Amino acid sequence: MGLSWINMLSxxxxxxxxxxxxxxxxxxxxKLKRRPVEVPSTYLxxxxxxxxxxxxxxxxxRKNLLLFLQLLLVxxxxxxxxxxxxxxxxxxxxxxxxxxxxxASMTADDVEPSRLDxxxxxxxxxxxAMQSGDAAMVISFADAARIEQDFTGNRRLLTxxxxxxxxTNRSTALGDALKMAAALANPGRSAYDITDTQVAxxxxxxxxxxxxxxxxxxxxxxxxxxxxxxVPIGEAKPANVGIVAFTIRALESRPEALQAxxxxxxxxxxxxxxxxxxxxxxxxxxxxxxxxxxxxARGVAFxxxxxxxxxxxxxxxxxxxxxxxNTAWVAVNPPRQAEVxxxxxxxxxxxxxxxxxGAAKLAKLTVQPPSYLKTKAYATAADAGRYxxxxxxxxxxxxxxxxxxxxxxxxxxGGEWKAEATVDVPKIIxxxxxxxxxxxxxxxxxxxxxxxxxxxxxxxSVLVDSKMGPMLVVAPRQGFEDMVQGFLLVEDVDDQTYIRxxxxxxxxxxxxxxxxxxYFGGGPEVLAQGSLRPGQPVMLETxxxxxxxxxxxxDGKTSLLEQxxxxxxxxxxxxxxxxxxxxxxxxxxxxxxxxxxxPAESDLAPRASFDVGPVEVAGQTGWEDVRRELWRWLVxxxxxxxxxxxYIYGHRxxx
Amino acid sequence: MSTAxxxxxxxxxxxxxxxxxxxRKIFRGRMKGERRSRRxxxxxxxxxxxxxxxxxxxxxxxxxxxxxxxxxxLKMFLEEEDLxxxxxxxxxxxxxxxxxxxxxYAKQLAAALGFVxxxxxxxVKIETLGQPPGRSPVFRGxxxxxxxxxxxxGFAPGETTPLAQGVKNFCLRNSGKGIVVLMSDLxxxxxxxxxxxxxxxxxxxxxxxxxxxxxxxxxxxxxxxxLVDCExxxxxxxxxxxxxxxxxxxxLAGFIESARDFCTRRGMAYLLAKNEIPLETLITDYLARRxxxx
Numbered sequence: 006m007g008l009s010w011i012n013m014l015s016x017x018x019x020x021x022x023x024x025x026x027x028x029x030x031x032x033x034x035x036k037l038k039r040r041p042v043e044v045p046s047t048y049l050x051x052x053x054x055x056x057x058x059x060x061x062x063x064x065x066x067r068k069n070l071l072l073f074l075q076l077l078l079v080x081x082x083x084x085x086x087x088x089x090x091x092x093x094x095x096x097x098x099x100x101x102x103x104x105x106x107x108x109a110s111m112t113a114d115d116v117e118p119s120r121l122d123x124x125x126x127x128x129x130x131x132x133x134a135m136q137s138g139d140a141a142m143v144i145s146f147a148d149a150a151r152i153e154q155d156f157t158g159n160r161r162l163l164t165x166x167x168x169x170x171x172x173t174n175r176s177t178a179l180g181d182a183l184k185m186a187a188a189l190a191n192p193g194r195s196a197y198d199i200t201d202t203q204v205a206x207x208x209x210x211x212x213x214x215x216x217x218x219x220x221x222x223x224x225x226x227x228x229x230x231x232x233x234x235x236v237p238i239g240e241a242k243p244a245n246v247g248i249v250a251f252t253i254r255a256l257e258s259r260p261e262a263l264q265a266x267x268x269x270x271x272x273x274x275x276x277x278x279x280x281x282x283x284x285x286x287x288x289x290x291x292x293x294x295x296x297x298x299x300x301x302a303r304g305v306a307f308x309x310x311x312x313x314x315x316x317x318x319x320x321x322x323x324x325x326x327x328x329x330x331n332t333a334w335v336a337v338n339p340p341r342q343a344e345v346x347x348x349x350x351x352x353x354x355x356x357x358x359x360x361x362x363g364a365a366k367l368a369k370l371t372v373q374p375p376s377y378l379k380t381k382a383y384a385t386a387a388d389a390g391r392y393x394x395x396x397x398x399x400x401x402x403x404x405x406x407x408x409x410x411x412x413x414x415x416x417x418x419g420g421e422w423k424a425e426a427t428v429d430v431p432k433i434i435x436x437x438x439x440x441x442x443x444x445x446x447x448x449x450x451x452x453x454x455x456x457x458x459x460x461x462x463x464x465x466s467v468l469v470d471s472k473m474g475p476m477l478v479v480a481p482r483q484g485f486e487d488m489v490q491g492f493l494l495v496e497d498v499d500d501q502t503y504i505r506x507x508x509x510x511x512x513x514x515x516x517x518x519x520x521x522x523x524y525f526g527g528g529p530e531v532l533a534q535g536s537l538r539p540g541q542p543v544m545l546e547t548x549x550x551x552x553x554x555x556x557x558x559x560d561g562k563t564s565l566l567e568q569x570x571x572x573x574x575x576x577x578x579x580x581x582x583x584x585x586x587x588x589x590x591x592x593x594x595x596x597x598x599x600x601x602x603x604p605a606e607s608d609l610a611p612r613a614s615f616d617v618g619p620v621e622v623a624g625q626t627g628w629e630d631v632r633r634e635l636w637r638w639l640v641x642x643x644x645x646x647x648x649x650x651x652y653i654y655g656h657r658x659x660x
Numbered sequence: 661m662s663t664a665x666x667x668x669x670x671x672x673x674x675x676x677x678x679x680x681x682x683x684r685k686i687f688r689g690r691m692k693g694e695r696r697s698r699r700x701x702x703x704x705x706x707x708x709x710x711x712x713x714x715x716x717x718x719x720x721x722x723x724x725x726x727x728x729x730x731x732x733x734l735k736m737f738l739e740e741e742d743l744x745x746x747x748x749x750x751x752x753x754x755x756x757x758x759x760x761x762x763x764x765y766a767k768q769l770a771a772a773l774g775f776v777x778x779x780x781x782x783x784v785k786i787e788t789l790g791q792p793p794g795r796s797p798v799f800r801g802x803x804x805x806x807x808x809x810x811x812x813x814g815f816a817p818g819e820t821t822p823l824a825q826g827v828k829n830f831c832l833r834n835s836g837k838g839i840v841v842l843m844s845d846l847x848x849x850x851x852x853x854x855x856x857x858x859x860x861x862x863x864x865x866x867x868x869x870x871x872x873x874x875x876x877x878x879x880x881x882x883x884x885x886x887l888v889d890c891e892x893x894x895x896x897x898x899x900x901x902x903x904x905x906x907x908x909x910x911x912l913a914g915f916i917e918s919a920r921d922f923c924t925r926r927g928m929a930y931l932l933a934k935n936e937i938p939l940e941t942l943i944t945d946y947l948a949r950r951x952x953x954x
Contacts, residue, residue, distance in 0.1 A: 035878075040884065042885050042886065042888065043887075043890065044887045044890065045753075045755075045873070045875070045876060046885050047895070048913055049908060049911050050887055050896045050898060050908065052911050053908045053911040054898065054907070290927065374892070651761055
C-alpha cells in the first residue's frame with residue numbers, strides 16, 4: 006500500500022500556490038514594521054535577551070521559528086490540496102452494482118466478525134469511494150436476489166441499504182442477481198421509433214460481487230455491458246465440520262424402535278475430533294466422539310429406543326467457522342390415527358381384525374358397502390386424499406384414489422396389474438419377512454382354499470408367494486402403495502358365506518393387520534418428516550380446517566396461515582433453521598424441521614473464479630482497502646501548527 | 661533638558677540649612693574649616709610638641725620651653741579643616757529621561773548637597789562626567805550659593821563621555837580626599853564596575869546615587885518595538901510580551917542588586933534614587949540614613 010496523489014488543480018492554480026512560500030519568506034525578511042521607541046538605554050533590554058543568544062545556531066533557528074512554522078503550515082495545506090491518500094481500490098466507470106452475498110456460508114466467522122460483515126464493510130468502502138455523479142445499486146442475493154437499493158447517487162442511502170443486509174441460511178445462486186443487475190445495463194428492447202422516448206439506453210455498469218463464490222456457474226447468461234469484479238471473501242481454507250444429513254428411521258427388526266443417522270463432513274484440511282451430542286426436546290440423549298480426517302465424511306448412528314414425539318437436535322462441537330451447520334434437527338411426530346375406509350359387501354373376519362384394541366389405536370375404521378363407490382362423497386374423499394388406506398374387498402373403483410389401497414380378490418383398475426386363472430389350494434411357500442408388513446408373521450399353518458396368482462407392475466414386491474404364483478403383492482403408485490391379495494378371506498355364494506382360508510383364525514392375522522395399519526397409516530415409519538431447506542415452501546394440511554393452522558417458528562414467532570385450498574396451507578417463511586411446530590386450534594399437530602444440509606455452503610473455501618456463460622470471472626487476488634484520504638489529517642496538523650505558532654508568538658522573548 | 665523651576669526651593673533651602681555633610685573619615689582640607697583634622701596645624705587646639713628641624717616655621721617655636729630647657733621645640737596644634745565635597749553628575753543623553761528627568765533630579769540633588777556643604781564652609785565642587793579639561797569652579801561659603809546654582813543649572817544633557825572615562829578624568833583632576841557623590845544611572849554598556857573602581861582607588865568617601873526613572877523601572881512598552889538607544893543609536897528589536905517583561909524585570913533587579921553588592925563590598929554607599937521620590941525625602945530620609953547628611 007503506498008501513497009498516491011490526485012491532482013485537483015490546474016497549472017495556473019499551482020503557480021499561484023507555488024508563489025505562496027517565497028512570498029512568506031520575502032515578507033518575513035521585510036518583516037513587520039516595528040514601532041521605533043527611544044529608550045534611555047538598550048542596555049537592560051539587551052541583557053534581558055542576551056542569554057537567549059548563547060546557542061547561536063539554535064537561536065538563529067529559533068529566531069526564524071515562526072517563519073518555519075508558517076512555511077510548514079503552508080506546506081501542509083499544499084500537500085492537503087494534492088489530496089494524498091493511501092492508494093486503494095479505485096472505482097472505474099460511473100455506474101456500479103454491488104452484489105452482496107448473504108447466503109448461509111457468508112455467516113462464517115473465519116474473517117472477523119463474519120464474512121457478510123466483511124463484505125458489507127468493503128461495499129461501504131466502495132460506496133464511499135464513489136465520486137459525485139456516480140450512481141450505484143445494491144442487490145443482496147442468496148438463492149434469490151433482492152434489490153436493497155435502486156440506482157441512486159445518494160451514498161447515505163446506499164450505505165444504509167448495505168448496512169441493512171441481513172444474513173440468511175439459504176443456499177447461493179447468482180443467476181437471479183445477475184438478471185436483476187442486467188436489467189439496466191442490457192435493456193431487452195431497442196428503439197426503432199424515434200418518438201419512443203421511454204426506451205432505456207444501454208448503460209454500462211460495473212458489478213462488484215462480494216461473495217465467497219459458493220454458487221454454481223451461471224449458464225445461459227451474457228454479461229453484455231456489465232463488467233464483473235469478483236471480490237472473494239473468506240480465508241482460503243477455513244476449518245469447518247458440518248452436518249450434511251440427519252434423519253431417523255425405524256429399525257428394520259423393530260419398527261417401534263428408532264435410529265438416528267447423521268453424516269458429518271470435515272471440509273477443512275486437518276483432522277478434527279468432533280463431539281456429537283444428541284438431545285431430545287432439550288434433554289441429553291446420547292453423545293459420541295469421532296475423528297474426522299480432513300476432507301472426509303463419516304456417518305454416525307444413535308439408537309433412540311422408543312420415541313413417539315418430539316424434536317431431536319444433533320449438535321457438534323467444537324464450534325468452527327460456520328455455526329449454522331453445527332446443529333441439525335429432526336422432528337418425530339406423534340403417530341396419527343390413520344383413516345381407513347373398508348368397502349366390502351360384508352367381511353366379518355376382516356372387520357373384527359380391524360376393530361381390535363391395538364388396531365383401533367392406530368386407525369379409525371369406516372365401513373361402507375360397494376355402492377358407496379358410486380356416491381359423490383366417495384369421489385370427493387378419494388380425490389382429496391381423505392383416507393390413508395382404502396380397502397376394496399371384492400370390489401374395485403373406477404379410478405385409483407389418492408390413498409394407499411388394499412385390494413382383496415380383485416386387481417386395481419388401469420391394466421397394470423394382471424391376475425391369472427384361479428387355482429385350487431395354492432401352497433404358501435415363501436413370505437417376505439423383511440418387509441415391514443410381514444414382520445413376525447408365520448403362515449405355515451395357513452391354508453388357502455383357492456387363489457389367483459398375481460402379476461404385479463414393475464417395482465412390485467411379493468409378500469406371500471405360493472407354489473402357483475404370488476398371492477400377496479405390494480407395488481408403489483405415485484407416492485402411494487397398492488397391496489393386492491390374490492386370495493379371498495370369505496366368499497358369499499348364494500347368501501351363504503364361506504371361509505376361503507384359515508388365516509383369520511390364526512394368530513398371525515391380527516399381527517398382519519396391525520403391521521398393515523402401522524405401515525400404511527402413518528405409524529413410526531413415516532414419523533420422520535423430510536427436512537426442508539431454508540426458504541423452501543411447505544404445504545401443510547389439516548383434518549379440521551375450521552380450527553385454522555398456525556406455525557411457530559424456532560425463534561418463537563407464530564404465524565397464522567391462510568388457507569390456499571380446502572385443508573391446505575402454504576408456508577414459506579422457513580428461513581430460520583430449527584424445528585417448526587404446526588398447531589391447529591392451539592394444539593400441536595406436527596413438527597417439521599429446516600436444516601442447512603448443503604455441502605456447498607458448508608465447504609467454506611471461497612472459489613477463485615467462476616464462469617458466467619462463456620466468460621470466466623476471476624477473483625481479485627488481493628483486496629486493497631478503498632483509498633483513504635489524508636487531507637483531513639493534514640488540515641488538522643496545520644491547525645496544530647497554527648496553534649503552536651500562535652503560542653510561540655505570544656510567549657517568545659526573542660527578537 | 662533644563663526646567664524652568666529653580667533647582668532648590670526656599671522651603672528646601674530652609675531645611676537644608678540645618679544639616680551638615682558628614683564624612684566617615686577625617687580628611688585633610690586645603691583651607692581651615694570647621695572640622696577637626698588629623699593634621700597638626702594652626703589652630704587653638706594644642707596637640708603635641710616636636711623637635712625643631714631647620715626650616716620649620718619659627719612662629720610655632722615654643723619660646724617658653726626654649727627658655728626653660730634651652731632646646732627648640734615646635735608646638736603642634738590640631739588643625740581645623742574644611743571638607744572637600746565633590747558631586748559628579750552624569751549628564752549623558754540617557755539621563756534626559758523621566759519626569760522630572762533623571763538629570764534634573766541629579767542636578768537638584770547635587771545642588772542641595774552642595775548647599776549643605778556651602779552652609780558649613782565646606783569646599784564644594786560639582787562636575788559632570790564630561791567636564792572639559794581645566795579647572796572647574798570651586799564654591800565655598802554661603803555666598804557661593806548663586807554661582808553654584810548657576811553652574812549646576814548650566815549642565816545640559818548630551819555628553820558622550822563614557823562612565824569609566826568620566827570618572828577617571830575626575831579622579832585625575834581631583835586627587836585630594838573628601839566626599840564624592842556620583843549621580844548616574846550606571847547604564848553603560850561597558851559596565852559600571854570599572855568606573856567605580858577608580859573611585860575606590862581614590863580613597864574618597866564614595867556615595868553612589870543610582871538614579872533611575874519610572875520608565876526604566878516599570879517600562880510602559882508593548883508589542884513589536886524597535887528600541888533605539890538614545891546615546892549610541894543602538895537598536896534592539898523586541899517583541900514585548902509578558903514573558904519578556906518578566907525577564908526584563910529580573911534583569912533590572914539583578915542589575916540593581918549587582919550595583920548595590922559591588923558598592924557595599926568596596927565600602928561605598930549605594931542609594932537607589934527613583935525620580936519619583938521627592939528630593940526632600942531623599943535627602944532628609946534616605947541620605948540621612950546612609951549617613952551622608954546629619
